[in-house]
Amino acid sequence: MSDYLIAYDITSPRRLQKMHRYLQKLAISIEYSVFYLNLDERQLPKLLAEAEALIDKTHDDLRCYPLPQRGLKTRLGRATFPTGIQYTGLPAQWMGET
Template sequence: MSEFVICYDIADPRRLARVFRHLKKHAMPLQYSVFLFSGDERQLNRIMDELARLIDDGEDDLRAYPLPARGFKARLGKATLPEGIQWSNLPPAW
């Protein structure tokens, strides 16, 4: 199981909503247009292929970056989840 940051910049509000809804089914939203996906490369490729059919290659930008397995992770500022709920893959506030 690996972790990937998936982020996007979508020009059209309709496509933006479709991409957001689709990604929310598979990954954890961290910020606007930034998601954390946990899975293997085969699963990531399947999701990216599905998302590629939802975007316009000429106007939109969709990217995925692998995170190192033992890399440092920290969070500052507002929590992604409500107070008292901790998702095990996200670090507590620093």
């Protein structure tokens, strides 16, 4: 499993909503257009292909950055999740485990 940061800049409000809804099912929203994702490297091509189908490559920009395993990951400010809620991974259905 690897950590990724996905960010996008989409010009159409309709495509923007579609991308946001798509990534909300798979990743943790850090900001409106920035998501944290933890998945197996073999699943990344599927995610990127599905995301690519949602954008207009002549006007939109989507980037996926791998995060180093031992890199410093610090969060300042309010928590992403309420107290007591922890991230445990992608839904089993998306992972192909159902």
